[in-house]
Amino acid sequence: RADILRTLSKKTPLAADVDLDMIAADQRCSGFSGADLAGLVREASVTALRLAVFARNSAAPTMAPGSPTIVVTHEHFDAALQRTAPSVSAADMRRYESLRKLYGN
Numbered sequence: 001r002a003d004i005l006r007t008l009s010k011k012t013p014l015a016a017d018v019d020l021d022m023i024a025a026d027q028r029c030s031g032f033s034g035a036d037l038a039g040l041v042r043e044a045s046v047t048a049l050r051l052a053v054f055a056r057n058s059a060a061p062t063m064a065p066g067s068p069t070i071v072v073t074h075e076h077f078d079a080a081l082q083r084t085a086p087s088v089s090a091a092d093m094r095r096y097e098s099l100r101k102l103y104g105n
Helices: 002-008 020-025 034-058 074-083 090-103
Strands: none
Touching: 002 020, 002 034, 020 074, 034 074
């Protein structure tokens, strides 16, 4: 999962507090497919964007375009994890695990 998250977030401006290994190991990511992880990165990015737009609209009208720089933080990923559900069921996970054991890695 960590490698997939790294690949998916290559073009996403991440804050220094984002630890993709920790996010990948989070129990809430259990059952996440690659598409689910892509959705997670997208949801975290949209959350960051939404908050930046809200802050800009409530700030002084003289705020320069492009300010502030939007970065995705750990808090944005945490919020995204609360709204993103896995698409792989526990039964599917058991089936995939049995196939992996049967046919190897």
